[in-house]
Amino acid sequence: MPLPIPLPVPLPSGAELLAWYDRHRRTLPFRRSDGGRPDPYRVWLSEVMLQQTTVAAVGPRFERFLARFPDIAALAAAPEAAVMEEWAGLGYYARARNLHACAKAVTAMGGFPRTAGALRDLPGIGAYTAAAVAAIAFDEPVVPADGNVERVVARLLAEETPLPAAKPRLAAAAGGFMADAAARARPGDFAQALFDLGATICTPRTPACALCPWRGECLAQRRGIQAELPRKSPKRARPLRHGAHFLLTDAEGRVLLRRRPPRGLLGGMLELPGTEWRAAPWGEAEALAHAPVPGPAWRRVPGVARHGFTHFELEMVLYAAALPRLEPPEGMEMRPLAEAGAALPTVMRRLLELAAVRA
DNA sequence: GATCCGTGGCA
DNA sequence: TTGCCAAGGAT
Numbered sequence: 001m002p003l004p005i006p007l008p009v010p011l012p013s014g015a016e017l018l019a020w021y022d023r024h025r026r027t028l029p030f031r032r033s034d035g036g037r038p039d040p041y042r043v044w045l046s047e048v049m050l051q052q053t054t055v056a057a058v059g060p061r062f063e064r065f066l067a068r069f070p071d072i073a074a075l076a077a078a079p080e081a082a083v084m085e086e087w088a089g090l091g092y093y094a095r096a097r098n099l100h101a102c103a104k105a106v107t108a109m110g111g112f113p114r115t116a117g118a119l120r121d122l123p124g125i126g127a128y129t130a131a132a133v134a135a136i137a138f139d140e141p142v143v144p145a146d147g148n149v150e151r152v153v154a155r156l157l158a159e160e161t162p163l164p165a166a167k168p169r170l171a172a173a174a175g176g177f178m179a180d181a182a183a184r185a186r187p188g189d190f191a192q193a194l195f196d197l198g199a200t201i202c203t204p205r206t207p208a209c210a211l212c213p214w215r216g217e218c219l220a221q222r223r224g225i226q227a228e229l230p231r232k233s234p235k236r237a238r239p240l241r242h243g244a245h246f247l248l249t250d251a252e253g254r255v256l257l258r259r260r261p262p263r264g265l266l267g268g269m270l271e272l273p274g275t276e277w278r279a280a281p282w283g284e285a286e287a288l289a290h291a292p293v294p295g296p297a298w299r300r301v302p303g304v305a306r307h308g309f310t311h312f313e314l315e316m317v318l319y320a321a322a323l324p325r326l327e328p329p330e331g332m333e334m335r336p337l338a339e340a341g342a343a344l345p346t347v348m349r350r351l352l353e354l355a356a357v358r359a
Numbered sequence: 360g361a362t363c364c365g366t367g368g369c370a
Numbered sequence: 371t372t373g374c375c376a377a378g379g380a381t
Contacts, residue, residue, distance in 0.1 A: 050377040057367065057376085091365025094380075126379045146377045164360085195377055204375065205370075235374095236362095265364065310364055346366060 011176050012156065012217035014183030014190060020213035021193035026200070029059045031192070038188070040112045040137040041072045044102075047129045047136075048095055055199070061090060076103040084268050085343040093269055093345070097262075098124025114138045127171070136188040141178045144191050145171035148198025154230035155202060158219035162231040170230075202226075240313045244287035245274030247320040247355050248296065254334040256292060256326065257344075265309070269345045273332065277314055287319065292329060296321035305350040318351050 030046035032038050045065065049058045068086055069075040075083070080100050087096035101123040106112050113119050116134035120127065131144035143149065150163065150170045157173060159166055174194075177183045183190040201212045209221050220226040248256040257270045273292035275282055288298055298319040305316045328334050335343065341352055 047377060052365080052376055052378055054367070054376050089366075091367090092378085094364065095378090098379080124379070128378060132377065144377075147375080148377070191377090199377090267364090308366080310366090311362080 011173070011180070012214045014177055014180035016213045017193050017197065018182055018186060018189060021189060021196060024196065024200070025192065026196055028055060030062050038137050040133065042066070043137040044112065044125075044129075044133050045099070047132045048099055048124060049090065051095060051129070052092060053090065057090070072103050073107055075100065076107040080268070085270075088269065088343055089346055089349075091346070093267055094263075095124060097268060112137070115140055116142050132191060135191045139187050141184045141187045143171075143174040143177050143187075143194070145174045146195070148202075149174050149194045151204065151230055152194055152198050152202045155207070155220035155226050156214065156218050158223060158225065159229065160231060162233045164233065166230065236311075238308070238312050239279065240315060241277040241279060242281040243275050243277040243314060243316045244282040244290065245272040245316055245318050245351055246290075246292055246298070247272055247301070247318055247351065248292065248326065249320075249322050249337065250326045250334065251322075251324045253337050255337045255340050256328060256332055257335050257340060258292070258332045266345050266347070269348075270335075270340075270343055271345070271348050272318075272351055274316070277312075281315075282317065287317070291319070292332065293323075293326070296323050301355055303354055305354040307347040307350050309347075314347065316351060318354055320355060 027033055030042060030049075046058065046062055049062055049065075065086055069078060069083075078100070080097065083096050083100045084093065087093060087099075090096075102125065105122055112133070113122075114134070115138070116127075116130040119125050119130040119133055125133070128144050128146050131140075131142040132146075134140035135142050135144060145153075145167070150167065153159070153170045153174050154163075154166065159170060159173075161169065177190065178187070197212070197214075201208050205227065207226050209215050209218070209226060212218070212221075215221065218226065220229050246256070256273060258273045260266050260269050260271055262268050273290075275287060275290045284300065291298060298321045301318040301320050305318065307314045307316070326334065337352075341349055344352070
């Protein structure tokens with residue numbers, strides 16, 4: 001039974017932040033600028049896209065996604081493979097699978113739930129996204145605690161406990177803002193004001209405290225430790241893994257692709273056939289034993305392709321061959337080379353780049 | 360609580 | 371070049 005977490009320090013004024021937001025808020029592709037009621041579909045889509053992804057990366061992809069899936073019914077009716085390909089290059093592909101599943105669930109329910117508690121039960125929606133959608137789309141008085149909010153609050157309170165251990169305490173402290181009448185009157189704006197403050201003033205490295213509407217009310221700034229907060233637990237080093245892949249083309253300029261298993265790393269995405277990714281480099285004979293089809297004369301493409309994942313670094317070698325025509329093995333398919341790039345995750349595009357440079 | 364899960368930009 | 375970081379969620 002968790003005890004309620006006391007707020008040891010009074011929070012600064014919500015009205016001051018909202019006044020700052022009304023003058024300095026960012027214009028963003030996924031944010032309404034006319035003051036009208038936000039569309040829950042667009043709010044949800046943008047929040048999922050923005051999970052661990054920069055605003056700059058999301059902007060164009062948000063517009064492109066909406067052009068292809070204009071409303072939640074269109075998304076729910078689409079094949080999962082089409083959603084995965086639209087997501088290609090954005091990373092964290094479980095988001096795309098969960099997005100599709102969530103669209104089906106919401107369509108079956110007849111619309112989005114309007115509270116954070118009910119939103120939280122949908123696939124791909126955690127505590128943060130539930131609160132963000134509830135606040136922005138439905139004006140529920142909740143405070144979504146993302147990385148920006150955690151950083152702002154950690155500095156306001158001079159919280160020294162490192163993340164992620166401090167997460168619950170920071171989220172609870174942020175929730176304390178809803179006791180402020182001005183903040184409670186505009187939950188969606190208040191949440192986005194905290195995001196904008198974190199993104200433009202209370203930045204990770206060198207915060208612009210002189211421009212902050214809460215300057216003078218921030219414990220970390222008073223103590224001169226604002227740039228050191230929030231503290232973070234040390235992370236593990238990323239090991240190096242090795243793989244070998246195969247680029248097989250036919251006379252019509254199509255390339256052989258394989259769909260990965262539905263869950264796990266790059267789950268459900270297309271790839272160039274290849275070996276597993278392991279600690280030891282692959283010798284040529286050893287690698288060729290994993291070729292997708294027997295017969296063609298494989299030629300090693302000079303050089304290597306590198307790609308960094310969250311928890312390991314990958315170095316790949318590439319073997320290329322051509323066949324006049326090819327019947328794809330079970331679980332594989334032929335795609336025009338020109339269109340394959342757009343459907344592939346970035347790690348696989350690196351191999352196409354390697355082949356193009358060496359061609 | 361700890362681990363897994365992508366990618367691009369920037370100091 | 372390397373490490374850090376971004377509107378996190380699932381297991």
